[in-house]
Amino acid sequence: MNDTELAIILFKAFAENDLEAARSLCHPDMKAIQNNNPAMDLDTLLGFSDAVSKVVRNFRYEDVIRSVTDTGFVEEHSVRGTLPDDSELHLAVCVVAEVEEGKIKLLREYIDTSSAAGLLQALA
Numbered sequence: 001m002n003d004t005e006l007a008i009i010l011f012k013a014f015a016e017n018d019l020e021a022a023r024s025l026c027h028p029d030m031k032a033i034q035n036n037n038p039a040m041d042l043d044t045l046l047g048f049s050d051a052v053s054k055v056v057r058n059f060r061y062e063d064v065i066r067s068v069t070d071t072g073f074v075e076e077h078s079v080r081g082t083l084p085d086d087s088e089l090h091l092a093v094c095v096v097a098e099v100e101e102g103k104i105k106l107l108r109e110y111i112d113t114s115s116a117a118g119l120l121q122a123l124a
Contacts, residue, residue, distance in 0.1 A: 003099050004066060007073045010104065011061050017053035019046045027103040034109045045107070055122040056081035056089055072099040072106075083122050091115050 001009070006025060013021035023046060031039040040048065053059055059081040066075045079091040091111055098106040 001102060003068045003073045003097075006099060006102070006104065007066055007075050007097065011064075011075070011077070014049050015060055017050060017059075019050060022046060022049070025104055027100060027105045030104055030106065032107040032109065035111055035113065051123055052119070055084055056119070058082050069096075072097040072104070083119065085122075089115075089119055091119070 010022060010025050013019070013025070023042065026042050028042065030042045030045075032042075032045040033039050059079070061077040062080050063078045064075060065077070066073060074094065074096050076092075076094045079089065079093055081089045083089050092115065093112070094110045096108040096110075097104050
């Protein structure tokens with residue numbers, strides 16, 4: 001599987017809340033960093049993804065722009081869905097991934113936090 005296919009399958013797994021599929025694509029020591037906050041391990045990332053899927057109906061990625069890099073991939077996308085108060089979620093996100101031996105080793109995610117207030121409230 002090349003890095004483009006890896007990215008496609010990873011975000012499909014997150015969109016479908018298929019946590020085992022997402023886990024299978026990641027190195028066991030994988031770290032995820034959101035907006036330069038402290039790193040999450042794989043279990044924490046999957047737990048966060050599961051929590052989001054439970055509060056956001058019709059969770060999906062749109063407007064995808066994906067590029068392969070020398071060390072992995074970069075993907076820009078819009079995260080869309082419906083929050084519990086029936087407002088629409090629309091987050092601009094950029095994910096930088098480092099891949100080693102066919103597994104995602106590091107994810108750096110940059111989120112437009114000004115658009116995340118509704119999601120953060122729903123997760124609280």
